[in-house]
Amino acid sequence: MTSDSDSLALTPGDKSELALSALGACIFYMKKCLIDQELLSMGNFEEYVPVDMDIEKATSSTSFFAKTSQRMVLDGVTLTNLELLQNGTNGSTEGTLLEKLDTCFTPFGKRLLKQWLCAPLCNPYSINDRLDALEDLMAIPEKLTEVGDLLKKLPDLERLLSKIHSIGSPLKSQNHPDSRAVMYEETTYSKKKIADFLSALEGFKVMREVIMVMDDAVDGFKSNILKQVLALKDKHPKGRFPDLSSELKRWDTSFDHEKARKTGVITPKAGFDPDYDEALRDIKTAEQNLTDYLEKQRKRLGCKSIVYWGTAKNRYQMEIPESVTERNLPEEYELKSTKKGYKRYWTKTIEKLFGDLVNAEERRDAALKDCMRRLFYNFDKNCKEWQTAVECFAVLDVLMCFAQYSRGGDGPVSRPVIALPDDTSPFLELRGSRHPCITKTFFGDDFIPNDVVIGCKEEDCDEDNNGASCVLVTGPNMGGKSTLLRQAGLLVVMAQLGCYVPAEVCRLTPVDRVFTRLGASDRIMAGESTFFVELSETSSILQHATEHSLVLLDELGRGTATFDGTAIASAVVKELSERTRCRTLFSTHYHSLVEDYSHTPAVRLGHMACMVENECEDPSQETITFLYKFIQGACPKSYGFNAARLANIPDDIIQTGHRKAREFESIMLSVKIFRQLNTLLEEHTWDLQAINKLLEML
Structure with a gap:
């Protein structure tokens, strides 16, 4: 990353200024932590290439998937929403x-x-x-x-x-x-x-x-x-x-x-540590030389009882009996100490040989002290x-x-079938699929499997699918919509991990990124409202999604006025289904949105089924059974009052709310009929039968 023209490597290369600056900051921090030498000496450096940049370089739809090293992108929002590593409750892996x-x-x-x-x-x-x-x-x-x-x-x-x-x-x-x-x-x-x-x-x-x-x-x-x-x-x-x-x-x-x-x-x-072995050899040589010198002195003085005496630095003094010292001793003998009946001498030769021995011993001790480090280094x-x-x-x-x-999964598992992107348009087919992390419902029953089919045009996929890349998911509150969306995302991740998935059939073309917009939360410390966070996440999806992406959107637009929210949701569905054409599961409670796209080829309708008993004017008396089954078509209502009843909202409040809801429905129906009449009149389509029917509805 340094410039080729700078032999001292002090100048950053083209487009490498920030990388080297970041490296400098890392080294500064590692020095503070006293770990710079250990980490930098490993030489474990790797250039980071953002996946988005890699995708842009791809010249065709298949070249991206042809790279062996290429990976699916899961951003922090998706990792959190799909709960891949941590749950959203307490941050544990449960x-x-x-x-x-x-x-x-x-x-x-x-x-x-x-x-x-x-x-x-x-x-x-x-x-x-x-x-x-x-x-x-x-x-x-x-x-x-x-x-x-x-x-x-x-x-x-x-x-x-x-x-x-x-x-x-x-x-x-x-x-x-x-x-x-x-x-x-x-x-x-x-x-x-x-x-x-x-x-x-x-x-x-x-x-x-x-x-x-x-x-x-x-x-x-x-x-x-x-x-x-x-x-x-x-x-x-x-x-x-x-x-x-x-x-x-x-x-x-x-x-x-x-x-x-x-x-x-x-x-x-x-034979293992050369320095230690050499020091031992030198010690042995020095000791042998001292022994040979002592033997020579014994012969020279004619006394076999001469021995070396001393410890530590006073070692190797020749201890000679006084009877021998009374004779004429060589001039090089230097008196060091005395003992009753004995005198101890040193010579220049002993001093030199002893110096060699001490030097070898010091090298041995140093080698032994550093032995562990050098052994680990080797x-x-x-x-x-x-x-x-x-x-x-x-x-x-x-x-x-x-x-x-x-x-041995918790039920039937199957081997995913990964289709090549150049053989077919992007699709996802899950038959009898189950959430990998949920084996029982809240009521103790077995998890109910579901089919999820997106973008599949083949005859054996689905007669009513028609290759729609976007599926609008409706259904009652607490009916399992969010679970279905997470389930689809998790099974795609498992399939591309190279693992069997909890489904009877799993077929798909590779997904380059999984985007999620699930749940509702603000970022109060950043000054961002709940709705702003939703739109920020949606913006990221619209900017980076490709036709090979999987997008999971849950109730977009609920943080603002009904008309604003519906309009934004409608515009996003149009963008994803008609321009981006990526595989999309879009759950919503905006039934007007469902009606607008009910005849759009790029959009298919599906809902989580439920069974209503005692349906009447008093919603507090209704009994709703969730079937947790994803089927064709749109759900007629969201049954919000059932959620209110389950949350123990007082009956009189539920009844008051229901009367107000009927008023809103009546007003909306009247407006809708009026618009249809206006359209017929503006187009000069004098279909008297249609006009009369609309007037009767009013």
């Missing part, structure tokens, strides 16, 4: 798609599952390859059980590798704050570091066991991704898993594991291989998680 799918055994598998949930696939071939992987895994249940038991033993290798990299950084012994820190419990810290390192080694040994367990099944797999994560790259053309055998054997013999675990000190075995030199192994097993863990769901 009732979320993550909770439903997550049976991962490893921490790094759980993290990858979250990443996949936030960015499902778009490429049909990649999606089908994941689905093939699930079929391959479900065909070997015994091996899955065995592999699952092994995966449970794995520690969080992803974080352990990061720790090992941090501890092993050469900068730690130079200008890093750790080099100046005084650890009062250094032994405890060292034991923890060694325990983590040994735990990582044991984890990679378990991985090797899994590879051996699955070895005989790999060749029979249809899925390429499964072959990549389970086959050794040295033995299989499609394999990516590295052969760790030689490395693990090397680290097994590098030092005494049990001794290091107990003492917190790593003493490398011969381990981290092979970081790409270790990380690749972890990445492979994270993918395997998530695929096993999907296979577990696909094998």
